Amino acid sequence: MQTIPINTINSPTIILELIYRLKVKDVMTHKLISVTREATLREVQHLMKENSITGVPVVSDRRLIGIVSMDDIIQALDFGYIEEAVEKHMSQNLIVLEEDMPVSFAISYFDRYRYHRFPVLSKEKEIVGMVTTRDISTRLLWEINHEVENLERMIQTTKVTDGLTREVQSFSILKHDFENAGFASTEIKKKLKQSGLFPKTIRKVAIASYELEINIVVHSNGGRITAEYGPDEVIITAEDNGPGIEDVDQAMQTGFSTANEWIRSLGFGAGMGLPNVKSVSDDFSIKSGENGTTVVSRILFSEQEKVHLGTKTTKE
Amino acid sequence: MATVEQIQDELNYKVRQAKGIEKTITGGYTGDLLSDVMGNAEEGNVLITIQAHKNSVAVASLLGLPAIILCNGRTASDDMIEAAGEQSIALFETEDSQFTASIKLNSLLSK
Structure with missing residues (x-):
């Protein structure tokens, strides 16, 4: 040895x-x-x-x-x-x-x-x-x-482009890390503000990413938030490493929460997270098993917005 | 148009963090459930709450809320004050309840 x-x-x-x-x-x-x-x-x-x-x-x-x-x-x-x-x-x-x-x-x-x-x-x-x-x-x-600390910080803000027009941002989220909860959504919002999206769209993405981020912090063993910026949409994907949602239909009901007293005292666990995400999404999907839950929220840009962004040319 | 500064000048609420005090306010939202605030507060609203921690600042920042009023004598934690400073969200404390603070803010807005 x-x-x-x-x-x-x-x-x-x-x-x-x-x-x-x-x-x-x-x-x-x-x-x-x-x-x-x-x-x-x-x-x-x-x-x-x-x-x-x-x-x-x-x-x-x-x-x-x-x-x-x-x-x-x-x-x-x-x-x-x-x-x-x-x-x-x-x-x-x-x-x-x-x-x-x-x-x-x-x-x-x-x-x-x-x-x-x-x-x-x-x-x-x-x-x-x-x-x-x-x-x-x-x-x-x-x-x-x-x-290792530095590496973890770097992973949180790694940016990759998939070769097309899509830019992707990915953030790792730790279990019960209330200290940094909101960091990923704040970064995503910053990015959108620079791109000149309409405030209404930015608000929708901010709500979806924040709720999904908080869900990972509060309920999961840790996971990851990924934001994909396309020419006519933003896709927020939340993936975690379990333990999974027992009854997805119940979790989607407003007011239903499994959060404990301590988490509620912090203002979380209102049972509005997933319903909020769904209500701002144009496309919403959720899959859950004991190995983890994946939620995908797609938020589309309006026609005017696409013209404004220059991702679509106006037809004469 | 009312400004954040009037919360200090006219309501005499204690300022804990003054950055962003020049911003205008469009209304208020009262709530302690952050998801409820997230889903319903509008940009320019003052957040009236008892949640005296950093996560309220995150919500305010994401929604574009210019100020937070902490009610019932709750005091802001140091990291909350620091976070609010970074995001330029003014922070106030009062002994008033959320109900009283809401009424007072409303009278200020309807002047």
Whole structure:
């Protein structure tokens, strides 16, 4: 098994970028606990215990001259020379990292040499820190978290064009994320306002997308809202990952809601969501099963609107 | 034409967020069920409600409502004030009930 289970050659691009962008100095411990050559192994043993570390560098005039590991201490206890100076017993066969090396280097060093820590040197060959596998894992986990957050945000606003005149916008919606509820519909509305649609049409799309978005937040395990902008219509599609609507006919009735007290106290669960969507749609369809519900709302532009938008030429 | 500013000047409702205060108002809509508001409030209406959270701002923004009046002494949460600022939707608080606030707003509109 690898010490740090990250492949430095063919991991996802984002991970590769990360381990090349991060330098050893970004992950290492700057607080250096070291001893001089005159220190005894006993002193090192105490330092290890007090600071919960397993290796102590031996330093002379800011230069690294050796390292004492936990193994060296055990040896010393076994053979009875624990009170002797470190100079005689420290490991001098040193493998070091430089502070400006990318983290990918450090990862491959850990795999190659099986040490638990490496001393880190500056360009001037002075010791500036220590790096352990834990330092690297912790920092990577933190960075990966951050990258995933960014990715999620990007997915929400990915725009693709299907090659024709249709532009498509897609937003992922999380379960019970009341904090961001309305974000997708607001973006969709912004887009429509720029396109010069009539306020009446924008209102219809805003109602449909908002209700469908809230439904995903309130009732589903999470899902996705997609808006397709055609030359003579807007299609809003809401898809979720379940649990599905038990009785679709009942859900379509005004006033029927399965929302709990807490959700109602926030002003949701009036039982008007789906009926509102249907009433503003020119075309409405709903399909539901335990793997998810898909609602499609199509809102057509009026003839005048199409002329106004220039998607249709007037006949003389 | 009445403006949002009159809600502050004439009704003495406490302003929590003043951006958008210059907008004109065409009427009001009173409701605490957001889907009901969504389906029935018209652009330019002031929303009279007790829902003192961010989702009311989302609804107001989608419908083009210029202001929200929070009734019965409800106080706006910080993130609601922030969201309202971003969307330029004026935010007011009052001890009045939704019924009283509606009557007062109506008298202001019919001047």
